[in-house]
Amino acid sequence: MVATMEKRVKQEKDIRVLETFIGFYCRSKHKSPKGVLCEECSDLLAYAKLKREKCPLDPKPTCKHCHVHCYGKVQRGKIREIMGYSGKHLMLRGRLDLLWHYFF
Numbered sequence: 833m834v835a836t837m838e839k840r841v842k843q844e845k846d847i848r849v850l851e852t853f854i855g856f857y858c859r860s861k862h863k864s865p866k867g868v869l870c871e872e873c874s875d876l877l878a879y880a881k882l883k884r885e886k887c888p889l890d891p892k893p894t895c896k897h898c899h900v901h902c903y904g905k906v907q908r909g910k911i912r913e914i915m916g917y918s919g920k921h922l923m924l925r926g927r928l929d930l931l932w933h934y935f936f
Contacts, residue, residue, distance in 0.1 A: 843892075850881070853918040856921065857914045858870055860917070860918075876907065
């Protein structure tokens with residue numbers, strides 16, 4: 833029971849980080865207002881949430897250290913682009929809490 837709760841908390845944290853990164857990217861690149869995603873980014877976030885929730889690995893490694901690539905090639909490329917862009921810019925803006933996720 834406790835392990836299930838811990839897994840769920842980790843999953844929710846990973847999804848919040850995804851939302852932060854995709855939201856920042858969408859505001860910067862697609863000029864979307866804060867709190868609103870364009871259709872492309874919204875679809876990618878929904879896809880990423882689904883894949884994260886269905887991940888069979890426990891504990892789940894970060895995607896770049898994972899041996900199972902559950903994203904399609906197009907989505908994986910887009911997520912890499914978003915993580916690279918958003919990670920650098922958010923750290924420069926003082927979001928050092930995301931530093932751990934960016935490198936590991």
